[in-house]
Amino acid sequence: MPSIVRIPTPLRTLTGGNDEVSANGDTLTAVLTDLEANYPGIKDRLLDEKGVRRFVNIFVGDEDVRFLGGLSTPIKDGDKISIVPAIAGG
């Protein structure tokens, strides 16, 4: 079973409106590469030349990947990956 990636509203135009998609890969990098293959353009919204863009936070379960292994974070089948962009509106 692949991992499940929760897509925030601003990125759903890239995933055909889906708020949850599945992805294959045993590291976060591999998962993002798989997402890009299915939803072109999504990787650029999440990564820059330094890694995960600083205004995007990626969680595996409820743990920020910064504290797990960054882009090398191991991903198991069934893991739930959340993408949480910064919001400032009020």
Next chain:
Amino acid sequence: MNGVSGVSGVSGVSGGSSESVLVVGAGGVAHPALIALASAGVGRIVVCDDDKVERSNLHRQILFSEADVGDPKLDAVAERLAVIAAPGVVIETRATRFLPSTALDLLEGISVVLDACDNFATRFLVADAAHRAGVASVHGAAVRWTATAMASSAAGKPCYRCLFEDLPEGDAPDCATAGVTGPVCGIAGGLAADLCLRILRGGPLPYGIVTTYDGLTDHLRVVRVRPRPGCELCAEGATLPDLAAHRYAGPACEA
């Protein structure tokens, strides 16, 4: 404390001036938060904003009505809260923005700052200034169909910068383009007020988590924030921010 019914404010009793909350902004997230805090009897509530009411505000800035359009927001806020507030609650208004030049004055004597503004620059300034002043902070935000809230302790660890580091580079769509729905403003304000009351009145400490509500899927998600090694605000050895104006120029509400 003997549970919810024993918490002052639920029965309309003011917590006194030892409880003081500064609400930054009088927009969509602020209104439901202000209603909740005033009704709960938070002893002193200070609101800062310098905007006028616009017709497009009315669907989400629920203290306002058509008759207020064109007037300073704080006039209507003060008038409506005076009716709603529990006995003994003091409502103060400051017709100013939260700026590098006004931040520390506004935080004087404040227990918790509730950041309900509409732009990243001010949010980072609230985080930095609250850390400098030793004040707990709550950030409530909403855009499109998403509401989110997080709290940082007076010791400030983890903090807003642990999660979002610094202002985004380049352009970002602003709320006038992105829009926001009324109900998610209500939820963001409610979440933020809940965090404020927990900080003021005890209960499980609300620090180190980000709560996000998705109004399109009804998913409520809670994720953990940890102190980020190397965080320029709260990491070991970090120097106190100098609140220089040039550090807080940036785009509006969404990255």
